[in-house]
Amino acid sequence: MSSSPLKGVSGAKLWIGLAATPVVITATALVILPILPSWRTAEAKAEMAASPAPINGARAYGYLKDLCAIGPRPAGTDANTQQRKLVADHFTKSGATVREQPFRTRHPLTGKRVDMANLVGSWHPERLQRVVLSAHYDTRPEPDEEVDPVRHKLPFLGANDGASGVAVLMELAHHLGELKCPWGIDLVIFDGEELVYGNNPRQGEYFLGSKEFARRYADQLERGRPKFRYVAGFVLDMVGGTNLVLNQEPNSLKLAPDLVRELWAVARQIGAKSFHFTEGREVLDDHLPLNNVGIPTIDIIDFDYPYWHKADDLPENCSAQSLEEVGRVLSAWLALPRKTKGRR
Ligand SMILES: [Zn+2]
Known part of the structure; x- marks a missing residue:
C-alpha cells in the first residue's frame, strides 16, 4: 500500500490519478449496480455462516517461506517472474484456468522498460457472477522506512508486505473446487x-497492476464484454504478521460498507479475534482502482505491522495462525448461503 506521506490523504486525491477513463467508469458503475447482491443483512446472514474450509495455516506459512526464499521480488526482476510461475503452476494444479495480463512501465530511476504481469486463476470460469480475491506479489525495491543508511541497503523480502496475501490465496486455492459458493472465483x-x-x-507510481486489471475490465464492459460481472472484491495486504490486528479500513467502509460489515460479522461468528470492530487508518491500496470501475472491494490490512517497509519484514515476524484465520474467514464468507439473482 502507499507510503506514509500518501496515507491520510483523502481518497479523492487518488481518484484524479486513476481517472484515465472517467466516462467509462461512470457508465460501468451504472451497468453494474442493479445486479449487486444486497449485503444489508450482514449480521443476519453471518449467523448462518457455514463451517469454513479446512484451511491449513502451517501449509500457508510454508508458501510464505517458499516465496521469500526466492529473494526480493520487485516488478521487472527474474525473481518476480519466478514467483509468478510458481503461483501459476500451483493454481493450475489446484484446478484453476490461468491467464496472465501483461503490461509495462518505465523504470522510475533508469527510464528503462519494465515488463510486468498480473496473474488470474479462475475457478468455475463459466459463472457470470464472480468474486475477485487479490494480493500484490511484487515487493518494494528497498526498505524505505529504514532511517539508518546501512540498513536501508539491506534486501527487502516482503514476508508480510507481499508474500502473506499470496500465501493465503495459494492456501485457498486448495479448497475452491469443493467450496459451496454460488459465484465463480478469481484469485488475482x-x-x-x-x-x-x-x-x-x-x-514511481503505485498500483500499476490493479489499475491495469481495472482498466481491462472497464474496457471489456464498454465493448459489451465480458458477460460476467464482479459482485465483490477483496484485497489482502499484510495479513500474516504475528499479533495480527485487522481494523476496518476507512476507504473500504466508505466505498463498500456492507461488504466490510458482512465479512467482519462472519469473523465474529467463527471467533476470528484478529478482526477488530474498530475503524483503522485510511490506506490507499489496490482496492481503490477496483472500486473505481464499479467492483465493491475492501482492503483487509494490518497497517500497524511494526516492520512495514523495513528489512525485518521477514518470515519469523509472520505466523501460520494469522494466515489461517484470514483464510478461514474468507472461506466462510464465500460459503455463506445466498440467493443470487439471474444467471450464474
Ligand atoms: Zn508496501
Whole structure:
C-alpha cells in the first residue's frame, strides 16, 4: 500500500490519478449496480455462516517461506517472474484456468522498460457472477522506512508486505473446487503495486497492476464484454504478521460498507479475534482502482505491522495462525448461503 506521506490523504486525491477513463467508469458503475447482491443483512446472514474450509495455516506459512526464499521480488526482476510461475503452476494444479495480463512501465530511476504481469486463476470460469480475491506479489525495491543508511541497503523480502496475501490465496486455492459458493472465483496477484523508491521525493507510481486489471475490465464492459460481472472484491495486504490486528479500513467502509460489515460479522461468528470492530487508518491500496470501475472491494490490512517497509519484514515476524484465520474467514464468507439473482 502507499507510503506514509500518501496515507491520510483523502481518497479523492487518488481518484484524479486513476481517472484515465472517467466516462467509462461512470457508465460501468451504472451497468453494474442493479445486479449487486444486497449485503444489508450482514449480521443476519453471518449467523448462518457455514463451517469454513479446512484451511491449513502451517501449509500457508510454508508458501510464505517458499516465496521469500526466492529473494526480493520487485516488478521487472527474474525473481518476480519466478514467483509468478510458481503461483501459476500451483493454481493450475489446484484446478484453476490461468491467464496472465501483461503490461509495462518505465523504470522510475533508469527510464528503462519494465515488463510486468498480473496473474488470474479462475475457478468455475463459466459463472457470470464472480468474486475477485487479490494480493500484490511484487515487493518494494528497498526498505524505505529504514532511517539508518546501512540498513536501508539491506534486501527487502516482503514476508508480510507481499508474500502473506499470496500465501493465503495459494492456501485457498486448495479448497475452491469443493467450496459451496454460488459465484465463480478469481484469485488475482497484482504486479507493480509498489515499484516506488523513497518517499521524499517519491519516485514511481503505485498500483500499476490493479489499475491495469481495472482498466481491462472497464474496457471489456464498454465493448459489451465480458458477460460476467464482479459482485465483490477483496484485497489482502499484510495479513500474516504475528499479533495480527485487522481494523476496518476507512476507504473500504466508505466505498463498500456492507461488504466490510458482512465479512467482519462472519469473523465474529467463527471467533476470528484478529478482526477488530474498530475503524483503522485510511490506506490507499489496490482496492481503490477496483472500486473505481464499479467492483465493491475492501482492503483487509494490518497497517500497524511494526516492520512495514523495513528489512525485518521477514518470515519469523509472520505466523501460520494469522494466515489461517484470514483464510478461514474468507472461506466462510464465500460459503455463506445466498440467493443470487439471474444467471450464474
Ligand atoms: Zn508496501
